[in-house]
Amino acid sequence: MYQIHRFLGGIIGKRRQLLAIEIAHLGTNIELSIIAKTMLLAFSQAAGQKNIRDYFKRGYEMSLEHVEYFLNVLKMTRWHIQARGMGPLQTQPSHLFRIN
Secondary structure, three states, rough: OOOOOOOHHHOOOOOOOOOOHHHHHHHHHHHHHHHHHHHHHHHHHHHHOOOHHHHHHHHHHHHHHHHHHHHHHHOOOOOOEEOOOOOEEEEEEHOOOOOO
16 A cells, blocks of 8 residues: 655654655765865865965865765665565665675
């Protein structure tokens, strides 16, 4: 039978599984944070004034925190994969991309 999806589940009780679009957005945010981290590191190395260097270093550290946060969200997600005509297959992320 079908399950009712409750989108406030993570706030009130049991965590819900992520939608495909949310997983895609997490991947995009990880990529953008890595680009920002690289650029902020380069700018901090090229900056002439100490206060500007410190400002870019702070942004670099924030980008690192964002990447770690987004990766942790993906790691904590249970993956439910459903093919057409089949029931759900529950796997962990480490088993999702296994090559035999």
